[in-house]
Amino acid sequence: MKLMINGQEQELDLAPDMPLLWALRDHAHLTGTKFGCGMAQCGACTVHIDGQATRACITPVSSVEGKSITTIEGASKDSKVTQALQAAWLANNVPQCGYCQSGQLMSATALLTQKPKPSDEEINSFMSGNICRCATYQSIKTAIKQAAASLA
Ligand code: FES
Ligand code: FES
Helix, strand or coil: CCEEEECCEECCCCCCCHHHHHHHHHHHHCCCCCCCCCCCCCCCCCEEEECCCEEEEHEEEHHHHHEEEEHHHHHHHHHHHHHHHHHHHHHCCCCCCCCHHHHHHHHHHHHHHHCCCCCHHHHHHHHHHCCCCCCCCHHHHHHHHHHHHHCC
């Protein structure tokens, strides 16, 4: 199966119904995308498919053939929005255990790409599917606003 991952075509030996998350982690060796719940409930596995934040744990690889798949590894290299968010994340000491944070950054990147100046309500609503057991929600919101200001 041919998948376009972070701008590069990769030919991988995959069952069509394999979740994209396994293909990324176990076959493409991109381990920045995390497994949390496996049921689209936590957001740890968030990647972008054609720019849309998508839960890789419930996305069969057969559904993303021919589409553009972006992981945290590609976004942190190629996306100015992700880079601004990462700088704000560091400035605000957002990560605690860190496990949820690549998913948080991928959702935040999708948010700022669609809405460069989100309101508090829009941030809360868009980010509500990303769970953080270390409860970094307030610092995530502060960092998103700081990144939005730095990109303006
Ligand atoms: S692992 Fe995919 S949403 Fe939790
Ligand atoms: S930083 Fe620990 S789960 Fe979010």
